[in-house]
Amino acid sequence: MTPLFPALSDDPSSRPALRFGARSLTYAELAAAAGAVAGRVRGAGRVAVWATPSPETAVAVVGALLAGVAAVPLNPKSGDKELGHILSDSAPALVLAAPGTELPAPLRALRRIDVTLDTDPDPDTDTNTSAARDTEGDADAGGTGAPSARAAVGEEEPALVVYTSGTTGPPKGAVIPRRAIAATLDALADAWQWTEEDVLVHGLPLFHVHGLVLGVLGPLRRGGSVRHLGRFDTQGVTRELSEGATMLFGVPTMYHRIAEALPAEPALAEALAGARLLVSGSAALPVHDHERIAAATGRRVVERYGMTETLMNTAVRADGEARAGTVGPPLPGVELRLVEDDGSVVGALDGESVGEIQVRGPNLFTEYLNRPDATAAAFTADGWFRTGDVAVRDPDGYVRIVGRKATDLIKSGGYKIGAGEIENALLEHPGVREAAVTGEPDPDLGERVVAWVVPADPQSPPAEGELADHVAGRLAPHKRPRVVRYLDALPRNDMGKIMKRALPA
Ligand code: MCA
Ligand code: AMP
Numbered sequence: 001m002t003p004l005f006p007a008l009s010d011d012p013s014s015r016p017a018l019r020f021g022a023r024s025l026t027y028a029e030l031a032a033a034a035g036a037v038a039g040r041v042r043g044a045g046r047v048a049v050w051a052t053p054s055p056e057t058a059v060a061v062v063g064a065l066l067a068g069v070a071a072v073p074l075n076p077k078s079g080d081k082e083l084g085h086i087l088s089d090s091a092p093a094l095v096l097a098a099p100g101t102e103l104p105a106p107l108r109a110l111r112r113i114d115v116t117l118d119t120d121p122d123p124d125t126d127t128n129t130s131a132a133r134d135t136e137g138d139a140d141a142g143g144t145g146a147p148s149a150r151a152a153v154g155e156e157e158p159a160l161v162v163y164t165s166g167t168t169g170p171p172k173g174a175v176i177p178r179r180a181i182a183a184t185l186d187a188l189a190d191a192w193q194w195t196e197e198d199v200l201v202h203g204l205p206l207f208h209v210h211g212l213v214l215g216v217l218g219p220l221r222r223g224g225s226v227r228h229l230g231r232f233d234t235q236g237v238t239r240e241l242s243e244g245a246t247m248l249f250g251v252p253t254m255y256h257r258i259a260e261a262l263p264a265e266p267a268l269a270e271a272l273a274g275a276r277l278l279v280s281g282s283a284a285l286p287v288h289d290h291e292r293i294a295a296a297t298g299r300r301v302v303e304r305y306g307m308t309e310t311l312m313n314t315a316v317r318a319d320g321e322a323r324a325g326t327v328g329p330p331l332p333g334v335e336l337r338l339v340e341d342d343g344s345v346v347g348a349l350d351g352e353s354v355g356e357i358q359v360r361g362p363n364l365f366t367e368y369l370n371r372p373d374a375t376a377a378a379f380t381a382d383g384w385f386r387t388g389d390v391a392v393r394d395p396d397g398y399v400r401i402v403g404r405k406a407t408d409l410i411k412s413g414g415y416k417i418g419a420g421e422i423e424n425a426l427l428e429h430p431g432v433r434e435a436a437v438t439g440e441p442d443p444d445l446g447e448r449v450v451a452w453v454v455p456a457d458p459q460s461p462p463a464e465g466e467l468a469d470h471v472a473g474r475l476a477p478h479k480r481p482r483v484v485r486y487l488d489a490l491p492r493n494d495m496g497k498i499m500k501r502a503l504p505a
Helices: 025-040 055-067 080-088 131-143 178-191 209-222 236-242 250-263 265-275 287-297 371-379 419-427 463-475
Strands: 016-020 023-026 046-050 070-074 094-096 111-114 158-164 172-177 197-203 225-228 247-250 278-279 302-307 311-315 336-341 355-360 385-393 397-402 408-412 414-417 431-440 446-455 482-487
Touching: 016 055, 016 209, 023 025, 023 055, 025 055, 025 080, 025 094, 025 247, 046 080, 055 070, 055 094, 055 209, 070 080, 080 172, 080 385, 080 463, 094 408, 158 178, 158 209, 172 178, 172 414, 178 209, 178 302, 178 311, 178 431, 197 209, 209 247, 209 311, 236 250, 236 265, 236 482, 247 385, 250 265, 250 278, 265 287, 287 419, 287 482, 302 385, 408 431, 408 446, 414 419, 419 431, 419 446, 446 463, 463 482
Parallel strands: 016 225, 046 070, 046 094, 070 158, 094 111, 197 225, 197 247, 247 278, 278 302, 446 482
Antiparallel strands: 016 023, 158 172, 302 311, 336 355, 355 385, 385 397, 408 414, 431 446
């Protein structure tokens, strides 16, 4: 296997690699900073990364990868319950964080390593851990033949453990091997003609696949660069695309906000028109937003479709036709089929026959950490991964996602949110007797989280804001209910099961 980051291996250049606001690193500086991290984490089992939108997060993850140690990116807004679960499940040996960041109590019990961007070798670190040795170590892992005393890191070794919600219970850790990262990024490079000349701009969070794997590791694998906005806004997009950035990645909510802003921001339209590629993913981009952006800029947003467990499965190619409502054909190396409920495979490419998307290929995760039951249930007997997404295929092979099998999964702002997880958190509030959570269409977020609550005391139900804060503080702010509806009782069937479809629209 070739090294994950060839541009860091041999003679890292003074080309820009990362930029976050006023702070930037060249490849040589990144090699030194990440090399220092690698030296300090080598041999650790797994390391947690406090994944703020900062260059330290990128350096921490790249450093762990250079050392062959799996990184567990943590949402810095995780609430107690979510964080507690992730830490006990993934059992990291230590936590990597930017200096001066205050970590919440559960993390303070772990050994902490401050990630500095300083390129001077750390005097406390063993001399074998200089940048040069560590980037060489990665090259060795790739079998380039350079001499080193270190054992190669196998391509099936875990690179990342990324937590993702299911319909019930706490989030599961998807174990993503090095092979999957390399395969998906190289397939996207083929589809998008993505090269070292590209400069990517985005404002995505760095604790999920979209922002971290595609948005940071993607440019670094190509030897190109990434400029992170810190937080997404249309002014940042305008500025970076006007100053040399070539590609934009975002979730549909970001493109919706761009579409809304375009009439009043002519510079935004000009900046988007000059980009080489505008890419949306993590949820469906509504046709209306596609069309508004195309009308104002003359440019079409291309969609790609993936999952934490599978990384990327399909993408509209840079030289392909960007049809609104489609996510393109399967990427090179990815096998994709549609399967009906009775198990029969949909053969027709007729734009009408519906089936669940199942995939196979080098882009797939290995397992859910500590969850052999869930891992087994996710695959068919012959090794296809069941995505739960329902689609049709057009005559030219393009995939059109038309729905999802699980009604208890909500996609809000591009985040996947399990209804069960929020229901459990709500039931822990003393003012809540019964709770049900659903997703409702939302023009900005795609879907918004709605909580249906039977209060313990109907005379003084807990306030909407209090329940939102309760969920934000236990789980994460993006999981908080945006609307709370109070009922005297939840609709139940004869078996006592809550009938969500019977909740008033
Ligand atoms: C609000 N806030 C609160 C509360 N209410 N904090 C604590 N308690 C509360 N009750 C805070 C929020 O944390 C946030 O802080 C700010 O107020 C605004 O919140 P909100 O309105 O919810 O956020 P937003 O700015 O409207 O978010 C929209 C967004 C975001 C920027 C589009 O949803 C987003 O970043 N989405 C990306 C999701 C993503 O990357 N998904 C990839 C997974 P602050 O502003 O400080 O943060 S899917 C994936 O990886 C697969 C592989 C794929 O296909 O891509
Ligand atoms: P996650 O589990 O958070 O990684 O989210 C993966 C899910 O996001 C997929 O199973 C799809 O339901 C959805 N998704 C990702 N990209 C797209 C897209 N371009 N169009 C529609 N849905 C998407």
